[in-house]
Amino acid sequence: MRMRPIVLIVGLSACLFGSVAHAETTLNVLYAIPSNFKDIQEKIAAKFQEEHPDIKIVFRAPPNTYDEATAQVLRSSLIGDQPDVYFNGINQVRIVADRGKAVPISAFADKTELDNLGYLASMTSLGDVEGKSYGLPFAISTPVLYVNEDLLTAAGRTINDFPTNWEGIIDLGRRIASTSPGKTGFLFGYNTSGNWLYQALVTSHGGRMGAENGCKAIFDDEHGTWALAMLERFTKAGMPDMGWQQGRQAFAAGEIGIYAESSASVALMERNVAGKFKMRTMPFPLASGQGSLPAGGSIAMILAVNKDKQRAAWEYVKFATGPIGQTIMANGTGYAPGNRKATDDPALLGGFYDARPNLATGVKQLPLMTGWYNWAGSNAVKIVDVIQNHINDVAAGRKTAAETMPRMKRDVDALLQNCP
Template identity: 35%
Template sequence: MTRKFITFAAVALSTSAMADTTIVVQYPYGELFDGLQKQLAQDFEQAHPDIKVEFRSNYENYEDATQKVMREAITNQLPDVSFQGLNRVLPLYERNIAIPLDQFITEEDKTQNGYDDSMMSPSRFDGQTYGLPFAVSMPIVYFNADLVKQATGESSLPNSWEDIYSVAAKINELEGNPKGMYYDWNITGNWLWLSLVMSQGGDILRDGKVAFDGEEGQWAISQLAQMHTKADMPDYQRRSAERSFGAGNIGIYVTSTSNLGMFERSIGDKFELKTVQFPEVRDGGTLPVGGNAVVMLAKDKKKQEAAWKYIKYITGPEGNQQIPHFTGYMPPNQVAAQSLDAFYQERPNHRTAVASLPLMDTWVSFPGANGLKITDVISDELHTVVSGERAKGDEPKAVLVEMSDKVNQLLN
């Protein structure tokens, strides 16, 4: 063990000594990505001893990532490479911060290395690509099979929200006071609010205005209300909910596939963890694809060349295939994904997300100067429902009307 450590240290020192270009990289969600990012950087530096990857401290979430980049663009303190939510590349294009990547991508990359339209189009604006997807996720349901079996006699979960609320209510009655369920409603970018609306075939925006205020939105906000009134969902902060689920104190947890690696590590052998697909996606319904894109911010030509080599490695077939080995995310590069068939066959919890991919649709970005503020407005309004403050009677529908009006004003 000691010999291996000394060898690794020597390689790291040698690589650092040889490097003549350093690129600064910043990414969010250290609890999800630290292991993966460090491994990718190590592998990249060994293959490119003239380039050193230097990480800044993690962004807290995707909103934090975008806000910091927009501030740093003013003070000229940008990292060379930044990881942004798939719904947050648009504002960096609108402000002329992100560098178009098409100039670096060859025809061979497009035909042999996985840089097809599915890789290029999510962050394409006015015919140019300003980000490449690095890791993608889908909304799924995690559950503590031990608690579910104690409550129902079955170690499986039904596929309707109404029945899930019933299971959660039974878990609430178990000894030890576990909580029945938590829906990660306040996840970044209102992602799980959009998931409910889109699962019913609803649009989020239409002709520059809110489109989630119709029948699908009314259904969606009714589900959030019932999570409080029927399942007695606690008003937790999401980090507290993650810890509580990992400790075995929540029975059902609806969130991103991205949490799978973290949950597996925190749960260990405390209980049996299972996953199922997002419930009640009707014919024609879709789900927003989550995850992040890697964006080049470097202005210096030499830095850009080094940054592109790094970006190409981590989004290409070799680097991208490492993603599910460290996280619950999936590789968007289809060449990388095709090499993982055996991995997914052996891991049913990971396979749940892959089975959801046919439902994948755009994670809508609210355009204009108020895009980030709109996210906060939606979150604040939804909290009045999930907290129970406005969860009964016609109040949820009234919240939807008020929320839609506020968002439309900010879209003007």
């Protein structure tokens, strides 16, 4: 009789500890641009859950742009319903760090530990705000030129004499359009998320969008003025009013000779054009010896409030940005990885780019990388929309660059009046 209580206690303890061991933590995860990321996000989550059966990944419906996703995060954070993990566009790190309840990476690992985990310092800095890191590099891109070699050949040119400046590219675009009736010679993806390709023109000329603190617009200087004027020149040279989503489809269908956009889509584009025509990628022209290119793509941020969820989120972020996650990402897109353990391992990405010259174009531009400009203040997301509306007017030929620039500067200044 005396043994019975002991047996019951042991049995109860086993049940309790067993339930703890198998307790499941659910992480809500948000990412943007499903056309780029849906397949790889699902593959990474599936692989992670195989190795971490106690953590379940649930994706929220992904918006089409980083800006839409950030607006959604900021709204949900007001009621404590933000995602636990957010793959945020590099241009929206500041506002999510300020208002989206982001957890600093230092809460989980210091710089030495991050280095030991294989993260490249030049890329971890993309998640920095005022000396603190709020995210780890997941997918990094640079702007490139997609070239239809068949249309290039029809125009009497070869990839070996491809122009390296915008003057030459504009002329070549005209030549392609004239030698291949019905085809578009050149298209610039002017409406990519976060004004990214307009920023690329600005930084390639040696400029930047605003002051270091994100509170002052300076894009109306010689660099930004040149960039907007160049966009107008593209339109006057015959560029149609076609956004980046239509542009990708049209290029893959063989309708465009030269298409300026993100290296993010190289792998997808190669699959889509296979058997139709020969495709090459070429570097994005620098207009100045002091020029640079804005890093596109996303970083993984932790927004979870609950400590248990924060620990689970850290495991997921480490996995997605670590060797396995980065290998899955690089194989499925044109983005560059930010973890050297992936790129140095022959079983993962070691030698990967040697055999993929189209992917290597974007990777070779990484030394030219600068930040994707982050606006500060409560109107940061709205500023991006306002700038884009003005860019759209120029690209569509509705307004000139000369009349648009002062209006664009005025509208942005108004939104920065109460900037901290």
